[in-house]
Amino acid sequence: MERVPPNNIDAEKSVLGGLMLEEEAWTEIVEIISEDDFYKPAHKKIFHAIQALNHKSQASDLVTVSNFLMESGELEMVGGPAYLAELLDDTPSAANIASHAQIVADKSTVRRVIHVGQDIADQGYTQSFENIEEYVNTAESAIYNVAHKNVSSGLTGPSELVQASLKKLEELFANKSDITGVPSGFLELDDMTAGFQxxxxxxxxxxxxxxxxxxxxxxxxxxxxxxxxxxxxxxxxxxxxxxxxxxxxxxxxxxxxxxxxxxxxxxxxxxxxxxxxxxxxxxxxxxxxxxxxxxxxxxxxxxxxxxxxxxxxxxxxxxxxxxxxxxxxxxxxxxxxxxxxxxxxxxx
Structure with missing residues (x-):
């Protein structure tokens, strides 16, 4: 029996409904998820439509999203206007859209890890590599790419930045040296760079x-x-x-x-x-x-x-x-x- 990959359709529906309900909600999720993170094919198409409208600085409500999908010939594929209306009816507000988007992103990450793991296993069984080091490095690189796909530091507020800067200044003060990195041994260069940071x-x-x-x-x-x-x-x-x-x-x-x-x-x-x-x-x-x-x-x-x-x-x-x-x-x-x-x- 084939196992169903991890997903959360309810979270996907909540994200899409929230995006059509409140235009400002887009800024809450734009750094969290992408089109490929959705499991249901219809949801990928709906998100793509919402994203395209936002990129054009246009509203992404029930009417505009329906029109976009109709012009692209995909409206019936996603369930028609009735399904879009259902998404809105099932989403009372976009208050928790960031949390729901994170659920969608997390499920997507698990699916990618599973996919990469299967590829790594297939390569191991078929021995389709020149040497063991190449195989291990390829596996590590694949997992690294998955882990860092959605890494984003985002905007940091002044309080956190000031605290981090003060901590760094305390370390520099305790050091009592003009060289804060690894010295090069070339005095003039170190005077200009304070060492390799x-x-x-x-x-x-x-x-x-x-x-x-x-x-x-x-x-x-x-x-x-x-x-x-x-x-x-x-x-x-x-x-x-x-x-x-x-x-x-x-x-x-x-x-x-x-x-x-x-x-x-x-x-x-x-x-x-x-x-x-x-x-x-x-x-x-x-x-x-x-x-x-x-x-x-x-x-x-x-x-x-x-x-x-x-x-x-x-x-x-x-x-x-x-x-x-x-x-x-x-x-x-x-x-x-x-x-x-x-x-x-x-x-x-």
């Missing part, structure tokens, strides 16, 4: 071979050795072993060419051993997955966060990442990658 995405831009990787590694070294911070470094271009060679070279001030060929003199060996011991204790974690996606980065950071915490994340470099989905142009894909990385920074 939590929740921010910073893009280091320059032409090829101008020292972007060298700069980022110097910042990382200062963070892990001087500030004792925890850093995740995603090296999309360079193998992790090669990257560690560069890190050792920078930290020990021994030329990279000498380290690569093992041409280390007697004076350099103590410094090399001392630096290696320091780095062995440092909290730097390197991933060199080729063509990594933002969602893969997010899942790895979440696992790292639960174990050792994450103070800074470096991706070298953005143009070599992939969204792992079909996007019409590379420029659009890079833009989507940037937006997703910004969202991850705010989340973590």
């Amino acid at each position: 939590p929740g921010e995405l910073t893009i280091i831009a320059a032409r090829p071979s101008m020292g972007k990787t060298a700069f980022s590694l110097n910042v990382v070294l200062h963070a892990i050795l001087r500030e004792k911070k925890s850093v995740a470094y995603f090296s999309v271009e360079m193998a992790k072993e090669s990257l560690m060679m560069r890190i050792i070279s920078l930290a020990s001030k021994i030329p990279l060419g000498s380290i690569r060929v093992g041409n280390i003199d007697d004076k350099q060996w103590p410094k090399l051993i001392s630096t290696s011991a320091q780095l062995s204790e440092a909290k730097i974690f390197i991933d060199d997955t080729s063509g990594i996606s933002p969602f893969e980065i997010r899942s790895k950071l979440r696992r790292m966060s639960t174990k050792v915490g994450v103070d800074m994340v470096v991706v070298d470099y953005l143009q070599l990442m992939s969204m792992k989905t079909k996007i019409e142009s590379r420029e659009r894909e890079v833009s989507e990658i940037s937006k997703t990385l910004k969202a991850i920074a705010k989340e973590l």
Whole structure:
């Protein structure tokens, strides 16, 4: 026997009736639900009509909604004028429309989770993936998309914002420092930025071979050795072993060419051993997955966060990442990658 997906038809009817009853009710639910959140097909069409009328700054009452659906040839499909009138009769007021809309949205979220879970299970049974990590990352990304579909901070009142600002000011006062983020180690830069701030995405831009990787590694070294911070470094271009060679070279001030060929003199060996011991204790974690996606980065950071915490994340470099989905142009894909990385920074 086929199970009926979770839904609440009464809540759906209450939302639609409230929207036709009071024009101002639209502002109460516009950030809570969308057309796809309705379970009953007729309700999707009615909501679409109400939404279209609101976007045109037109009234969305019984007459206008009926007319819109009639012109689109869908009036009889939804039950005709009689069903629209029934929605109004069953809804005495729109006083609780936001609560009813949240019920509709919650049921929709459960249905999406069920659908995603079924897709994940199907992929598992058919083994339609290249490796287990790809399968797990795809599953995590799918669940993440469902969880964040309707996330919206909305407008925040002054009382809450003032309290949050005062709390931040108290922390800054106790800190007694001009640097409120993770210091870069470059004094003039830190004077301008107060360090790399939590929740921010910073893009280091320059032409090829101008020292972007060298700069980022110097910042990382200062963070892990001087500030004792925890850093995740995603090296999309360079193998992790090669990257560690560069890190050792920078930290020990021994030329990279000498380290690569093992041409280390007697004076350099103590410094090399001392630096290696320091780095062995440092909290730097390197991933060199080729063509990594933002969602893969997010899942790895979440696992790292639960174990050792994450103070800074470096991706070298953005143009070599992939969204792992079909996007019409590379420029659009890079833009989507940037937006997703910004969202991850705010989340973590």
